[in-house]
Amino acid sequence: RKEVEQDPGPFNVPEGATVAFNCTYSNSASQSFFWYRQDCRKEPKLLMSVYSSGNEDGRFTAQLNRASQYISLLIRDSKLSDSATYLCVVNGSSASKIIFGSGTRLSIRP
Amino acid sequence: DTEVTQTPKHLVMGMTNKKSLKCEQHMGHRAMYWYKQKAKKPPELMFVYSYEKLSINESVPSRFSPECPNSSLLNLHLHALQPEDSALYLCASSQAASRAAHEQYFGPGTRLTVT
Numbered sequence: 504r505k506e507v508e509q510d511p512g513p514f515n516v517p518e519g520a521t522v523a524f525n526c527t528y529s530n531s532a533s534q535s536f537f538w539y540r541q542d543c544r545k546e547p548k549l550l551m552s553v554y555s556s557g558n559e560d561g562r563f564t565a566q567l568n569r570a571s572q573y574i575s576l577l578i579r580d581s582k583l584s585d586s587a588t589y590l591c592v593v594n595g596s597s598a599s600k601i602i603f604g605s606g607t608r609l610s611i612r613p
Numbered sequence: 614d615t616e617v618t619q620t621p622k623h624l625v626m627g628m629t630n631k632k633s634l635k636c637e638q639h640m641g642h643r644a645m646y647w648y649k650q651k652a653k654k655p656p657e658l659m660f661v662y663s664y665e666k667l668s669i670n671e672s673v674p675s676r677f678s679p680e681c682p683n684s685s686l687l688n689l690h691l692h693a694l695q696p697e698d699s700a701l702y703l704c705a706s707s708q709a710a711s712r713a714a715h716e717q718y719f720g721p722g723t724r725l726t727v728t
Contacts, residue, residue, distance in 0.1 A: 535715075537716060545721070546703055546721050546722050547656065547703075547719050548719070549718065590655055600658060603656055605655050606655055
């Protein structure tokens, strides 16, 4: 089983739609969780950290479910500019080592 | 200022060349990282420096040699690379490499082609 698993997509949704991604992780001792986005041929950019109680940043909501070992990202009122690959990131066996999921491709159509 | 800079942006080198990639951050971060990313794949960790000391080497071949001259700078020396080493090389930094991983900030990367 991979340490971090994501549905690769692609998700193709109309502008204004709500879309959600899940990401599962295998190390129950993981403490740090993040969502990054990566545009084509660019570097990953931190979208948001994921906190135990869940957190929201504008149209983006992140949730953590420790019992089932997954994190989720919800995007409301999606914009064309949200088209990107979304990478789930979890710290691994060593706290200084983070593990990237393979990414979920999202494409927003007009 | 959450900027990490990398030079060069693009590099083409032959298999017998020696070259270096450079990374710089001025955020006071004490952990710096090198990643390798192939097309349509996630970044793969290569090295972690914590307080200017190498703390993680992910079994990277010795033709890649990292160096951390000071807390703001990170280099990756390249020698006798293979064509399969062609990739995007990303540098990142974070506050520290401690018990809980901190948010990492990435530079724009160096796109390396080995001929």
